Structure formats: C-alpha cells, structure tokens
Amino acid sequence: MSTSSTGNFSSDNQFGRDYFQKPSTYKKFSDTDRAVAGLSNYYYGLYCLITGYFPKNTKQPAKVLEIGCGYSGLINHFLSAGYKYTGLDISSFIIGEIQQKYPDIKFIQHDIQQTLPFNSRFSLVVGMEVLEHIPNPLTALKNL
Numbered sequence: 001m002s003t004s005s006t007g008n009f010s011s012d013n014q015f016g017r018d019y020f021q022k023p024s025t026y027k028k029f030s031d032t033d034r035a036v037a038g039l040s041n042y043y044y045g046l047y048c049l050i051t052g053y054f055p056k057n058t059k060q061p062a063k064v065l066e067i068g069c070g071y072s073g074l075i076n077h078f079l080s081a082g083y084k085y086t087g088l089d090i091s092s093f094i095i096g097e098i099q100q101k102y103p104d105i106k107f108i109q110h111d112i113q114q115t116l117p118f119n120s121r122f123s124l125v126v127g128m129e130v131l132e133h134i135p136n137p138l139t140a141l142k143n144l
Helices: 017-019 023-027 031-040 040-052 075-080 093-100 138-144
Strands: 062-066 083-091 107-110 124-126
Touching: 040 075, 040 107, 075 083, 083 093
Parallel strands: 062 083, 062 124, 083 107
Antiparallel strands: none
C-alpha cells in the first residue's frame, strides 16, 4: 500500500482515482436526476454558503469552475443566477453524461493533478468533496 502526502490515501483505496474513472461507478445510479433532486436542499445550502462569501459583479457574469463536477448538484443554482459555468471531472463517462444534459455548457475531462488544459481565469473555483480523493491535493490546488 502506498501513501501520499495526505498520509491516508492509498492506490488501492476503493474511492481512489481509478474508482472515479470507471463507468460502472456511476451506472449504479439508475436515476441521477432523482438522486440530485433528493439532495436539492443540501446543494442549495452549499450554493448560498459559497456565494455568500463572493460579491457578485453585476457588470458581467462571474465565471465559475467546478472541479470534480460529477453530475453537479450546483450547476442549476449557478446557471439560474447568471453565472458562466465550466465543469471539470476526471471521468470521461461523467463528462459525456452531463454534456448530454447541458449541451451548451463547457465540460472538460481532466485530472486536476495535471496542468489545466486552458488559460482561462475564473471568479470562483468550487470543488465539493474532491480533494480527499486526490493523491496529491497540494499539486491539484497549485494547478488552479
């Protein structure tokens, strides 16, 4: 078993990097819309918490990058408030699924431990329940 700088991550951890790249991880959620809807109060609370610390610029929409977006329970809250949203996830399966649901939104399949594949600036970067699954979270944060 190998460990990283976090001290508790192992390459054979069931929720490690490989777990989130397998389509079978997500296929067990037969109704993702219902699952996300069931957590709507949770996601709305997170959205309020996040945006409460972030003064909104009324001249132009704020640009939000969500790392580890998955099926994103936050996206609808950001979009309905006028934010420009970009989602990033390590799973190409998830990116394909969510891109079908939101065809006009930019989603990128990428491992955040690698240098970002674009040179955009964002007003806000959000990552909910992501860093604990990354072997080198400091590297990931430096890449942002």
